[in-house]
Amino acid sequence: MARRTVFFLSDQTGVTAETLGHSLLTQFDEHQFDQITLPFIDSVDKAEAAVRQINAVATEQAARPIIFSTLVHNELRQRFMHASGLFLDFFNTFIGPLEKELQMKSLNRSGRAHGMKDSGAYDRRIEATNFALNYDDGGKIRGYERADVVLIGVSRSGKTPTCLYLAMTYGVFAANYPLAEDELESTDLPKVLKPYRDKLYGLTIAPERLVQIRKERRATGRYASPQQVSFELRAAEAIFKRWQIPFVDTTSFSIEEISSTILSKTNVERRVRP
Amino acid sequence: MARRTVFFLSDQTGVTAETLGHSLLTQFDEHQFDQITLPFIDSVDKAEAAVRQINAVATEQAARPIIFSTLVHNELRQRFMHASGLFLDFFNTFIGPLEKELQMKSLNRSGRAHGMKDSGAYDRRIEATNFALNYDDGGKIRGYERADVVLIGVSRSGKTPTCLYLAMTYGVFAANYPLAEDELESTDLPKVLKPYRDKLYGLTIAPERLVQIRKERRATGRYASPQQVSFELRAAEAIFKRWQIPFVDTTSFSIEEISSTILSKTNVERRVRP
Numbered sequence: 001m002a003r004r005t006v007f008f009l010s011d012q013t014g015v016t017a018e019t020l021g022h023s024l025l026t027q028f029d030e031h032q033f034d035q036i037t038l039p040f041i042d043s044v045d046k047a048e049a050a051v052r053q054i055n056a057v058a059t060e061q062a063a064r065p066i067i068f069s070t071l072v073h074n075e076l077r078q079r080f081m082h083a084s085g086l087f088l089d090f091f092n093t094f095i096g097p098l099e100k101e102l103q104m105k106s107l108n109r110s111g112r113a114h115g116m117k118d119s120g121a122y123d124r125r126i127e128a129t130n131f132a133l134n135y136d137d138g139g140k141i142r143g144y145e146r147a148d149v150v151l152i153g154v155s156r157s158g159k160t161p162t163c164l165y166l167a168m169t170y171g172v173f174a175a176n177y178p179l180a181e182d183e184l185e186s187t188d189l190p191k192v193l194k195p196y197r198d199k200l201y202g203l204t205i206a207p208e209r210l211v212q213i214r215k216e217r218r219a220t221g222r223y224a225s226p227q228q229v230s231f232e233l234r235a236a237e238a239i240f241k242r243w244q245i246p247f248v249d250t251t252s253f254s255i256e257e258i259s260s261t262i263l264s265k266t267n268v269e270r271r272v273r274p
Numbered sequence: 275m276a277r278r279t280v281f282f283l284s285d286q287t288g289v290t291a292e293t294l295g296h297s298l299l300t301q302f303d304e305h306q307f308d309q310i311t312l313p314f315i316d317s318v319d320k321a322e323a324a325v326r327q328i329n330a331v332a333t334e335q336a337a338r339p340i341i342f343s344t345l346v347h348n349e350l351r352q353r354f355m356h357a358s359g360l361f362l363d364f365f366n367t368f369i370g371p372l373e374k375e376l377q378m379k380s381l382n383r384s385g386r387a388h389g390m391k392d393s394g395a396y397d398r399r400i401e402a403t404n405f406a407l408n409y410d411d412g413g414k415i416r417g418y419e420r421a422d423v424v425l426i427g428v429s430r431s432g433k434t435p436t437c438l439y440l441a442m443t444y445g446v447f448a449a450n451y452p453l454a455e456d457e458l459e460s461t462d463l464p465k466v467l468k469p470y471r472d473k474l475y476g477l478t479i480a481p482e483r484l485v486q487i488r489k490e491r492r493a494t495g496r497y498a499s500p501q502q503v504s505f506e507l508r509a510a511e512a513i514f515k516r517w518q519i520p521f522v523d524t525t526s527f528s529i530e531e532i533s534s535t536i537l538s539k540t541n542v543e544r545r546v547r548p
Contacts, residue, residue, distance in 0.1 A: 013534035016297045023290040027380035106301035176407045260287035
């Protein structure tokens with residue numbers, strides 16, 4: 001099968017074009033794609049340079065490139081109409097129906113989907129990120145009243161990346177608390193967590209996967225041993241069940257899926273939108 | 275102007291539907307939208323519940339809802355064809371042209387764009403996130419040889435969130451080093467950074483904005499004073515120029531924009547794709 005080069009074109013960061021294009025390409029996963037992002041195409045010169053780059057690839061390769069574009073300006077977009085490639089236009093395809101529905105013209109200016117629309121949203125995300133860093137791994141335990149959610153689970157069950165993702169993407173204040181060995185030996189809920197029962201969300205993971213993850217951190221010793229890992233996970237799940245704490249198994253989930261599961265299963269509000 | 279409710283429908287996390295919808299809605303920014311994400315619609319029952327929710331909103335409000343969908347399965351998607359709303363169908367619109375171009379059928383299975391396609395990509399992102407946490411704020415300085423990029427700048431210029439975003443989104447190993455007062459007083463490059471000159475990238479920011487950001491952290495004292503802030507920023511920029519370190523002004527940039535600027539201006543490779 002001929003390799004294909006895929007271009008992501010944007011007048012801004014390219015994050016939207018990549019996200020959309022990528023979600024379509026996963027539907028063809030036995031195909032090989034070489035991916036090139038061309039961000040910040042905000043002038044005719046840059047557009048023409050991009051067209052030349054696309055045409056050069058088309059000449060070299062057996063199959064023409066696929067082009068995913070979120071370009072907003074007609075003047076720039078038009079340059080690509082005759083580029084050698086399949087041009088898939090995310091902006092133009094949907095903006096017409098939306099204008100008609102809303103009975104107003106679009107601003108027709110560079111997408112600021114990932115831009116600094118207001119410094120308020122930026123500040124909320126940074127504040128949430130700092131919160132996640134301060135309240136990581138039980139680092140601080142006073143101040144949970146400010147948390148939207150407190151993730152609990154054993155070491156390396158995915159708490160830290162999930163908290164950071166919730167903070168950076170949604171501006172959610174997420175703390176996390178690792179269940180320590182002595183806490184796992186009883187099925188009591190750690191005292192510090194008791195006042196915040198309605199904010200708790202548990203993470204668990206398959207023992208084989210956790211052994212693998214822990215081995216990368218510390219190859220030998222009890223920490224990554226199958227016996228220890230099984231004991232910890234069984235004990236953590238017993239705590240979740242006894243205290244009716246909702247929990248999610250992270251084994252085959254990405255950070256995005258874990259985060260969006262937590263948001264959809266709780267009443268935690270997004271403070272910003274991606 | 276009538277308020278509009280916008281629904282984001284997905285059989286997975288909803289991240290792609292939100293990204294698409296949000297990038298289009300920013301083109302109508304004087305309009306008010308109420309946004310509801312309905313993720314994990316993976317059964318006929320859930321699809322029908324979603325249709326009822328959409329129709330209820332349509333009945334209550336003056337204007338019908340707008341629906342952004344990334345639903346993959348025909349059977350589920352068809353339930354929404356007669357929902358009261360403008361149905362914008364991301365998947366179906368683009369998958370046909372792609373199938374034709376690639377001369378193959380799509381897998382037609384739930385989008386795993388934000389799913390756990392392979393645990394390798396997950397591991398790389400987690401590893402990069404742990405690296406960013408360990409090498410945050412000059413916390414560790416041995417090991418910069420493992421870094422893809424080392425961000426430098428004064429306190430609160432955006433280094434930490436940018437490193438975390440680069441790690442979580444692209445699996446890039448990003449360290450950061452804060453320029454301390456004594457280092458700013460000379461325009462010499464800190465000794466520890468000298469071997470890694472080709473990995474350095476500077477962040478700067480407008481003094482007024484930095485004063486505002488620092489005041490939120492510590493309201494009084496020299497740290498957030500206009501004189502101190504101006505001195506630090508001038509000195510940092512002098513270092514960037516003297517040592518020919520590329521730098522970006524983060525004042526009106528989002529974390530996504532700063533990150534994608536750095537990637538597009540350097541040869542740092544993405545280890546994973548969003």
